[in-house]
Amino acid sequence: MNRTFPAIFYCAIALTASLGAAAKPQQMQAQTGPVLPSYATLARQVTSAPLIIDARIRKADRLKAEESPGLAPGMTRFLVEADVSALIRGTQAMASRITYTADVPLNAKGKPPKLAKQRVLLFARTVPGRPAMVQLTGLQSQMNWLPELDAQVRAITRDALAADAPPAITGVGNAFHVPGSLPGEGETQVFLQTASGAPVSLQILRRPGETTRWSVSLGDIVDESAGAPRANTFLWYRLACGLPRTLPAEAVESDDAQNAAKAREDYQFVLRSLGQCA
Template sequence: MNRTFPAMFSCAIALGAPLGAAAKPQQTQAQTAAVLPSYATLARQVTTAPLIIDAHIRKADRLKPEESPGLAAGAARFLVEADVSALIRGNQAMATRITYTADVPLNARGKPPKLAKLRVLLFARPVPGRAGMVQLTGLQSQMNWLPELDAQIRAITKDALAADAPPAITGVGNAFHVPGSLPGEGETQVFLQTASGAPVSLQILRRPGEAARWSVSLGDIVDESAGAPSANSFLWYRLACGLPRSLPAESVESDDPQNAAKAREDYQFVLRSLGPCA
């Protein structure tokens, strides 16, 4: 049977759990935690996917090499048909049955996994003019369904779509350090640029005999009592994955080299406190 598919429908997949094995109800918490993607991975998927779909795969047909342009070595491309169980994210009518293509890794014996009957979570976008067909958004855009994974994706989606959700960070605006009257005392403020234009700023405070502390303010009013965001929260994700790795030279507002150096030092303190965007 001859099939032709636009190359745009193809995407590589790194799975949250091995594709060949469905999740076991008796799976322990430790085992489940070992296969869940990081918070940053899930948040990135949620913020870039217009559609998040809970679906059951009905069938998956492996495509021939001539039907799979650009396929990476060690992978197989499938045309997948799935039944939609729930639309976690999406503001449009969704067909109850969808099709998409997916590139999946071969196992050590060079065999593809068995996809039929798997329950999966999909991060996708609609295909204009092709009702019932979706395009996966990229790596890790198909994941084996797990209750903990489903719950976390839904929680992140709720946080990302909230009216007061922290905006995406696009850069650093002005930054300056003001020394205090005592040795070792001072405050650094860093004003961030955002995709929405909403104001976000960082405040780093140092007091003699105390550990340095920092806070983030969402809005025009600086709120030093707000504190730093909790790890693996949506605000943490926006900062840890959005801030540049160093303070741009043009952002430092100071003719005093010592104050400029202190602002850079305090900015690095914030980055260390946030930790890496895993």
């Protein structure tokens, strides 16, 4: 049977192809319990998706190779029709039934999964002029629904949309180290650049006989008592996934080589404390 797809469908295919070229199969769930994507993965999905949809797949038609340009090895592409159960993120009116294309991994036997009737979380954007069609925003943008996953996504969404949410880090403005009066004593301050222009700064304190500690301040007032963010929080995500891996040379404000070296050392201490952006 020949099928005719609207022009916007091929636009959706082009977007999916560009994102799917580097796709990797999703991690399988362990038999001992659900294995959720990392906090950083979910936070990245939440911050990049204007729409987060709780939906149940009504039907899924597997597309032919000629209808799936740029498909990554080990993946297959579906045209999916799903019923919307809830809109977790999004302000505009949403159709009760939507369509989209999705690249999903083949199983161990090279067979496509059965998507019909599955409950999923979708990270998507609208298609102009097509209220009943959405485009997934990137890799892992269709996830099988789990209560633990739903709770985590909703919590991250609340944190990301809060009025006092930490802004995205875009770079380092300037950094300097001031030595103290005692050997080994000193303080480094690093002022960050943000997407919103809101001030964010880091303070690293060294005192003889004490463990080096650091804090982050959100606002114009430096608050050394604020402390470092807990792992797997939204502020942690902004720093761990937004800070450059090295302190830019042009950001270090010091004519003293030793003080400049201390500033770089303290910056690396912060990165090690944060850990990897998984």
